[in-house]
Amino acid sequence: MRPVGFLDVIKVGVLGAYGKLGSAIVSGLEQSDRVEVVARIGSADPLQALVDVGAEVVVDVTDPDAVMGNLEFCIRHGIHTVVGTTGFDDDRLATLRGWLDDAPEIGVLVAPNFSIGAILMMRFAAQAAAFFESVEIVELHHPTKADAPSGTARRTAELVAAARRDAGLGPVPDATTTQLDGARGAVVDGIHVHGLRIRGLVAHQEVVLGAPGETLTIRHDSLDRTGFVPGVLAGVEAVGSNPGLTVGLENFLDL
Numbered sequence: 302m303r304p305v306g307f308l309d310v311i312k313v314g315v316l317g318a319y320g321k322l323g324s325a326i327v328s329g330l331e332q333s334d335r336v337e338v339v340a341r342i343g344s345a346d347p348l349q350a351l352v353d354v355g356a357e358v359v360v361d362v363t364d365p366d367a368v369m370g371n372l373e374f375c376i377r378h379g380i381h382t383v384v385g386t387t388g389f390d391d392d393r394l395a396t397l398r399g400w401l402d403d404a405p406e407i408g409v410l411v412a413p414n415f416s417i418g419a420i421l422m423m424r425f426a427a428q429a430a431a432f433f434e435s436v437e438i439v440e441l442h443h444p445t446k447a448d449a450p451s452g453t454a455r456r457t458a459e460l461v462a463a464a465r466r467d468a469g470l471g472p473v474p475d476a477t478t479t480q481l482d483g484a485r486g487a488v489v490d491g492i493h494v495h496g497l498r499i500r501g502l503v504a505h506q507e508v509v510l511g512a513p514g515e516t517l518t519i520r521h522d523s524l525d526r527t528g529f530v531p532g533v534l535a536g537v538e539a540v541g542s543n544p545g546l547t548v549g550l551e552n553f554l555d556l
C-alpha cells in the first residue's frame with residue numbers, strides 16, 4: 302500500500318459526519334486544499350461507500366458503541382483511521398493491536414482530544430504531577446455526552462499516574478472512610494476523576510494539584526468545536542505514514 306500524504310490530496314471519509322463534532326470536521330476539512338472529503342457517513346449509511354469512493358483515511362467521530370465495528374471494517378479494507386470517538390480502555394486497545402498485527406501497513410490514531418490546548422493541558426499536568434502530593438481531575442461537558450469519564454480525563458489520569466510513578470510518589474492522600482457511591486468520583490489508575498454534565502458547556506477540564514501551602518489549577522476550555530479541526534487535519538496527514546496503533550495526537554506534533 303502506498304503511504305498517503307505529502308504531495309497528494311488525501312481522500313477522507315468522515316464517519317459520524319452529521320453529528321456535533323463530525324459536522325464541524327466536515328466544514329473544516331472542506332476549507333483545506335490538502336484533503337478532499339469524499340464520503341460523509343451517518344448511522345444509516347453503509348460503510349461500503351468508503352471503499353466505493355476510494356477513501357484513503359477515515360475520521361471516526363461516532364459513538365463508543367459503533368467505533369469498534371467501524372475500525373474492524375476500515376482495517377480489513379486497508380483504510381487508515383483517525384479516531385476521535387472516546388470510550389477506549391485497555392481491552393479495546395488490545396483488540397485494535399490484534400487487528401493491526403494482521404494489517405501491518407495500516408495506521409490507526411486514537412486521539413482522546415484533538416484540541417492543541419487540551420493536549421498542552423495534559424502535558425502540563427503530567428509535568429506538574431511530580432511536584433504535588435495531591436491531584437484530582439474535574440471534567441465538565443455538555444449533557445448529551447454518552448461516556449463518562451471523558452476520554453481526555455482518562456488519558457490525563459493515565460499520564461499523571463505515570464509521572465507520579467516515575468517520580469516515586471505513592472498514593473494520593475485521602476482519609477475518606479465512609480462515602481455515598483460516587484461521592485469521590487471514578488478512580489482511573491489511582492487518580493480521582495469527577496464528571497459534570499451541564500447544559501451550555503462544550504468541553505472543559507481542570508486538573509487540581511496540591512502540596513502543603515499551595516495549589517495549582519490547570520484548566521482548558523473548548524468553547525467551539527472548530528477548535529478540534531486543526532488537530533484532526535494533522536492526524537489525517539500523519540496517520541498514513543505511521544503504521545500501527547498510535548494513542549494521542551501529541552505523538553504526531555512537534556511539541
Ligand SMILES: NC(=O)C1=CN([C@@H]2O[C@H](COP(=O)(O)OP(=O)(O)OC[C@H]3O[C@@H](n4cnc5c(N)ncnc54)[C@H](OP(=O)(O)O)[C@@H]3O)[C@@H](O)[C@H]2O)C=CC1
Nearest residue numbers: 317319320321322343344362363367385386387413414415
Ligand atoms: N477526540 C476529540 O477531540 C473529540 C472527541 N469527541 C467524541 O466524538 C464522539 C462524537 O461526539 P459528538 O459529535 O458530540 O456526538 P454526536 O452524538 O453529536 O454525533 C455522533 C454521530 O455519530 C453518528 N453515528 C452513530 N453511529 C454511527 C455509525 N455506526 N456510523 C456512522 N455514524 C454513526 C450519529 O448518528 P445518529 O444520530 O443517527 O445515531 C451522530 O450523528 C464522542 O465519542 C465524543 O466523545 C467529541 C469531541 C472532541
Ligand SMILES: O=C(O)C1=N[C@H](C(=O)O)C[C@H](O)C1
Nearest residue numbers: 387413414446451452453504
Ligand atoms: O464528547 C465530547 O464533547 C468530547 N469528547 C472528548 C472526550 O471525551 O474527552 C473530547 C472533548 O472533551 C469533547
